[in-house]
Amino acid sequence: MAQDFLIVGGGVVGMAVAYGLAQAGQKVTVLDERDDALRASRGNAGLTWVQGKGLGMPRYAELSLDAVTAWPAFADELQSLTGIDVQHEQRGGIDICFDADEAAARQAEYRALQQASPRIARGFHWRYLDRDALLPYLPGLGDNIHGGTWSPHDGHCNPLYLLRALYAASLERGVIVHPASPASRVARDGGGFVATTPRGDFRAERLILAAGLGASALAPMLGLSGAVRPVRGQVVVTERLPRIAQLPTPQIRQTASGGYLIGDTQEDAGFDKGTTLTMIQALAAKATRIFPRLAQARLVRAWGALRVMTPDGNPLYESSEACPGAYNINCHSGITLAAFHAGDLSRAILDDRLARDYPQFSGERFDVPA
Ligand SMILES: Cc1cc2nc3c(=O)[nH]c(=O)nc-3n(C[C@H](O)[C@H](O)[C@H](O)COP(=O)(O)OP(=O)(O)OC[C@H]3O[C@@H](n4cnc5c(N)ncnc54)[C@H](O)[C@@H]3O)c2cc1C
Known part of the structure; x- marks a missing residue:
């Protein structure tokens, strides 16, 4: 009943x-x-993302993997029921490493996660790629990038x-x-x-x-x-630009409409969901370090939003x-x-x-x- x-x-x-x-x-x-x-x-x-999840709690990595595995059918089901295409793409994603220390720490974390969970060891696939090896996935990637971790499970949608x-x-x-x-x-x-x-x-x-x-x-x-407590994230979006075949990253991704969505900041700002010029400048600097071609792009929107964060x-x-x-x-x-x-x-x-x-x-x- x-x-x-x-x-x-x-x-x-x-x-x-x-x-x-x-x-x-x-x-x-x-x-x-x-x-x-x-x-x-x-x-x-709007990321549907496994990388970085469950470090220190492998069960969360397993849930994230289950979730992204279920995502394609979920998106299809929503579309057939409502006619709304949520623009989900799951062709893999890259988490960028800006220097050698970050690259070493990231790889050590992923190995530790795989040792802690047989399911993650079997089911979570990833590789570290240096800057040149990333170029086919991120055309126009700046010289000043060390590399990044690639994983086939990652993707994005229009949230x-x-x-x-x-x-x-x-x-x-x-x-x-x-x-x-x-x-x-x-x-x-x-x-x-x-x-x-x-x-x-x-x-x-x-x-x-x-x-x-x-x-x-x-x-x-x-x-x-x-x-739970609030953790502010600030996001900026560029004007619409010609679409390029490339993978999303947590730092920056091109949306289906062509704009680049930039933002992975985390700040303790209480319940203030505003934006700050300092953070917008930092995001723009990071974006142009990743894709120097964006130096000429206009920013059209910026916003702040509060993450729902557990301890x-x-x-x-x-x-x-x-x-x-x-x-x-x-x-x-x-x-x-x-x-x-x-x-x-x-x-x-x-x-x-x-x-x-x-x-x-x-x-x-x-x-x-x-
Ligand atoms: C900048 C930023 C980037 C993020 N990027 C990603 C990402 O790429 N991928 C990802 O998976 N997640 C991402 N997240 C996290 C994701 O957005 C959140 O996990 C998700 O939106 C949480 O949804 P929620 O429904 O719990 O909370 P909310 O979206 O905050 O919704 C809570 C709802 O509860 C209602 N409510 C609250 N109190 C009451 C009440 N007393 N009575 C009735 N209604 C009430 C509110 O009105 C609201 O509608 C990001 C978050 C931020 C801020």
Whole structure:
């Protein structure tokens, strides 16, 4: 029989889970905030990326690998259901190393990760390529680059189209979305849960928090940690330029419309999602070091957005012991993990086996021993 789920948060995480549950025949209602809300889902770089994930927590690397493996079918499914092409490409990606120390450290990290996980040893493919060997993948690469790690698993998409497609697909599957309905309180209510909003109370048998940075206020009300903090990223975009066959990198990628999206900054700026001239200049300098031809390109847009960061940078998948049926889902790579969230993760929530199947990701890892 269909169960009744209330999801607090209509970003890419909440909507991926909403879609997954609705696909499985459940009854889902989503509450979201107003248009001025903090939303990482509308300000990110759009990478579907495995490199660099799970250093220190191999299980996260495994989930990322599972997610990118599921991504092509996920993108096709969204397109056939909604007509929206999320512009997903998975032809591999390069993470650039600017000097020899960075190159040595990166390779040591990837080897350690492969030693820690047999699945990663078997399934995660990568190679270090020096600057000349990178040229076929990154035509016009600057002389002043040491090299980079190549991996076939990495790719990118248009994250705004992804969010739109998730909304369209969820609505198509019967999900009810209430925008401008911020939950100020969540609590147990009889055998289920209630969320209090300015538009009234919403009730359901089970409740999922997917509120991004809103988790830190809401999760403790249900005995969950919600241990997240904002980490600002700034992004700049160039004018549209002729498309070149090249692979994406976390530092810079050419989007389907031709603009170069530049940005991999991380700053502690509290809840300030603004931009700074210093950071925009640093991003422009990095971009022209990678592709000197961009020195003549005009920048047309810049923005800041707040990452949803846990203390160790790994996802937080919590189910409440105090309030069974309540969950909290946070991560800082919700684009990469979208296919996993809509698939295996939402099924694990449905069957109430989140704690059993994903124990590494519970909030207990942040408990301070007495
Ligand atoms: C600059 C930058 C670059 C990034 N690049 C990548 C990348 O390349 N690849 C990748 O995988 N990830 C990337 N990320 C991370 C990715 O964007 C996030 O992991 C993802 O967007 C998190 O989605 P979310 O739904 O958890 O949070 P959000 O997008 O922040 O959404 C949370 C939602 O919850 C709602 N909400 C909050 N509180 C309440 C409340 N009380 N009641 C109702 N609703 C509430 C908000 O209104 C919002 O809609 C990047 C992030 C940034 C900032």
